Amino acid sequence: MGIVLGAIADDFTGATDLANNLVRSGMRCVQVIGVPDSPLALENVDAVVVALKSRSCPVSQAVSESLAALEWLQEQGARQCFFKYCSTFDSTDEGNIGPVSDALLDRLGAAQTVMVPAFPINGRTVYQGHLFVGDRLLNDSGMQHHPLNPMRDADLVRVLSRQTPLTVGLAARGVLAEGAETTRRHLDALRAQKVSHVICDTIDERDLEVIAQAVVDLPLVTGGSGLGQALPEQYRRRGWLSEVAEAGRLAPSGGQALVLSGSCSRATLGQVDRFLAHHPGYALDPLSLAEGSSHLQQALDFARERLAGGGPVLIYASADPERVKAAQAALGTEHAGRLVEKALGHLATRLVDEGVGRLVVAGGETSGAVVSALGIRTLRIGEQIDPGVPWTQVPLEGDRPPLSLALKSGNFGGPEFFTRAFEVLP
Numbered sequence: 001m002g003i004v005l006g007a008i009a010d011d012f013t014g015a016t017d018l019a020n021n022l023v024r025s026g027m028r029c030v031q032v033i034g035v036p037d038s039p040l041a042l043e044n045v046d047a048v049v050v051a052l053k054s055r056s057c058p059v060s061q062a063v064s065e066s067l068a069a070l071e072w073l074q075e076q077g078a079r080q081c082f083f084k085y086c087s088t089f090d091s092t093d094e095g096n097i098g099p100v101s102d103a104l105l106d107r108l109g110a111a112q113t114v115m116v117p118a119f120p121i122n123g124r125t126v127y128q129g130h131l132f133v134g135d136r137l138l139n140d141s142g143m144q145h146h147p148l149n150p151m152r153d154a155d156l157v158r159v160l161s162r163q164t165p166l167t168v169g170l171a172a173r174g175v176l177a178e179g180a181e182t183t184r185r186h187l188d189a190l191r192a193q194k195v196s197h198v199i200c201d202t203i204d205e206r207d208l209e210v211i212a213q214a215v216v217d218l219p220l221v222t223g224g225s226g227l228g229q230a231l232p233e234q235y236r237r238r239g240w241l242s243e244v245a246e247a248g249r250l251a252p253s254g255g256q257a258l259v260l261s262g263s264c265s266r267a268t269l270g271q272v273d274r275f276l277a278h279h280p281g282y283a284l285d286p287l288s289l290a291e292g293s294s295h296l297q298q299a300l301d302f303a304r305e306r307l308a309g310g311g312p313v314l315i316y317a318s319a320d321p322e323r324v325k326a327a328q329a330a331l332g333t334e335h336a337g338r339l340v341e342k343a344l345g346h347l348a349t350r351l352v353d354e355g356v357g358r359l360v361v362a363g364g365e366t367s368g369a370v371v372s373a374l375g376i377r378t379l380r381i382g383e384q385i386d387p388g389v390p391w392t393q394v395p396l397e398g399d400r401p402p403l404s405l406a407l408k409s410g411n412f413g414g415p416e417f418f419t420r421a422f423e424v425l426p
């Protein structure tokens, strides 16, 4: 018997977020970085999340990597496929949510999928197809300033329709309120009208349960990690899960404590400010990084000195929208981002080599860069720090104890996240 759920996540923090919710709902889950090129031991595993870095790359690359992940997950016997993207629907008019979903549907020979980005516990809800972050519409939530994929429209039917030639429809709250059977019939009716993508309203956990029940037999579901919290119960009812697993407890960790932040999201900016009130931090500036290696060397020296003094230490490129815009105007958006990601990846490898054993990374793209630089292939999910962000554990080479690693999505975590993370760790 193969795995029950095979998930493809378009970034690394998103993958960890989904894996965290699956584990908390009782699935035994492994997260892998990229499509594995060697066989994995998957006994006693119910779900595998393949973490890609396909959110902001060219469409053709996102499609081909996602299809390769699907093929691998099918080889592992996955009964259902889950395309995980951001709860703030991060994408542009070109993609990648639409084209990747289209390609997955086509490869699976399926006529329809649902789009369920909501994550109510973290304030992401959808009503009449409009995405809210807390009490703000998406386009007024700070996401309109995102460095790579500014979200300037909260109407997801409209947003997705710009990304796909297929027809996009809506399962509105009124339908969900009638229960799973009515929702399933609504999906069937839309399918008969050739609606391939159905944006689902979701205002609370109950809606997620209804959706999960209505879509458990679809070959492909898509969305945020909220749906991942509700699906395991449906798999259990189908008898597909053999036992209720407990979220793994990680071995106690040691080593120096470091935070690397490349996220410019509103929540991260607040967390950076709070951390700096009591702890040392060094600001990386893309314009100075572009001038040569001395700025990065200064950051490294700063971190070494402060880590030796006991830490935790923060190195951050996180900056307000004006400063991000200025750097992007001078360097180009992609180049500015790449300079920052490369610098943080370099700091991570050097400082982990030198004794950092507890590492928090903020930002999805940033996490992708850091995890790739560290050559990490698989992650074990451990204690949750805040909703959507668990500690994970990664084996290190030689006889070194494993690295404790937390990958924080830009807008996740409470204001004191960067200090709280180290308090939660055993």
Ligand SMILES: Nc1ncnc2c1ncn2[C@@H]1O[C@H](COP(=O)(O)OP(=O)(O)OP(=O)(O)O)[C@@H](O)[C@H]1O
Pocket: 011, 013, 086, 146, 147, 148, 262, 263, 264, 265, 268, 285, 286, 317, 318, 319, 323, 324, 325, 327, 328, 336, 337, 338, 340, 341, 362, 363, 364, 365, 366, 367, 408, 409, 410, 411
């Ligand atoms: N000062 C800066 N100027 C320009 N670009 C920056 C700056 N600081 C960070 N960046 C880039 O902005 C991007 C931020 O994306 P990232 O995914 O890491 O964070 P996020 O969007 O807040 O997180 P998430 O995707 O989890 O919501 C990265 O590519 C990063 O390198």
Ligand SMILES: O=C(O)[C@@H](O)C(=O)CO
Pocket: 011, 013, 014, 015, 017, 018, 085, 086, 087, 088, 119, 224, 225, 363, 364, 388, 409, 410
């Ligand atoms: O869904 C979310 O908000 C996160 O898991 C994420 O993908 C941010 O990068």
